[in-house]
Amino acid sequence: DTEVTQTPKHLVMGMTNKKSLKCEQHMGHRAMYWYKQKAKKPPELMFVYSYEKLSINESVPSRFSPECPNSSLLNLHLHALQPEDSALYLCASSQEVSWAQYFGPGTRLLVL
Amino acid sequence: GDSVTQMEGPVTLSEEAFLTINCTYTATGYPSLFWYVQYPGEGLQLLLKATKADDKGSNKGFEATYRKETTSFHLEKGSVQVSDSAVYFCALSYGQAGTALIFGKGTTLSVSS
Numbered sequence: 263d264t265e266v267t268q269t270p271k272h273l274v275m276g277m278t279n280k281k282s283l284k285c286e287q288h289m290g291h292r293a294m295y296w297y298k299q300k301a302k303k304p305p306e307l308m309f310v311y312s313y314e315k316l317s318i319n320e321s322v323p324s325r326f327s328p329e330c331p332n333s334s335l336l337n338l339h340l341h342a343l344q345p346e347d348s349a350l351y352l353c354a355s356s357q358e359v360s361w362a363q364y365f366g367p368g369t370r371l372l373v374l
Numbered sequence: 375g376d377s378v379t380q381m382e383g384p385v386t387l388s389e390e391a392f393l394t395i396n397c398t399y400t401a402t403g404y405p406s407l408f409w410y411v412q413y414p415g416e417g418l419q420l421l422l423k424a425t426k427a428d429d430k431g432s433n434k435g436f437e438a439t440y441r442k443e444t445t446s447f448h449l450e451k452g453s454v455q456v457s458d459s460a461v462y463f464c465a466l467s468y469g470q471a472g473t474a475l476i477f478g479k480g481t482t483l484s485v486s487s
Binding site: 266268295302303304305307310318350352354359361362363364365366367368 | 406408410416417418419420423461463467474475477478479480482
């Protein structure tokens with residue numbers, strides 16, 4: 263089973279809202295990632311968790327707050343987003359940080 | 375720094391044509407190399423991978439060989455189908471703790487019947 267699940271599939275939020283994106287994997291992977299992808303562009307790395315600890319933060323604005331409650335779950339808390347934050351948010355996992363990553367289907371976020 | 379360069383798209387082919395998408399990389403060490411595919415409206419799927427020089431990755435009729443001498447990892451398929459229409463990303467992972475995937479810009483493939 264190489265499935266990574268993400269919820270919700272679509273999300274529309276205003277600039278004053280607080281929402282969360284969720285990601286789950288049951289492959290026993292120890293590294294999990296958040297990416298942001300704009301149309302017709304490659305994914306841009308946002309955060310990396312390794313063994314439930316944040317190991318990479320690619321200078322992401324504080325309005326994005328990641329959380330890794332356990333080795334299977336990864337959340338991305340959103341607050342006071344801007345319209346330019348509208349994008350596809352992808353979660354991925356891998357056995358270790360440098361190994362092949364498996365992606366979820368993404369959450370398509372629209373900020374109004 | 376490390377980087378991946380892919381051929382510019384879009385690539386437009388007729389069904390059953392031969393496909394090549396070029397990918398070259400720059401790395402100071404010995405990375406693992408990957409091809410990912412993204413179908414419209416979906417996330418990325420790992421298509422194939424190679425972890426060392428001369429390795430050949432293959433999946434679903436697609437192949438790519440890790441060529442250290444030419445720093446290349448070109449994707450090939452002998453006979454494309456309409457269902458292969460997607461965006462293809464070449465990527466490398468440098469293999470050090472604390473690093474992650476470095477992607478090329480992506481190549482859009484459009485196959486017509």
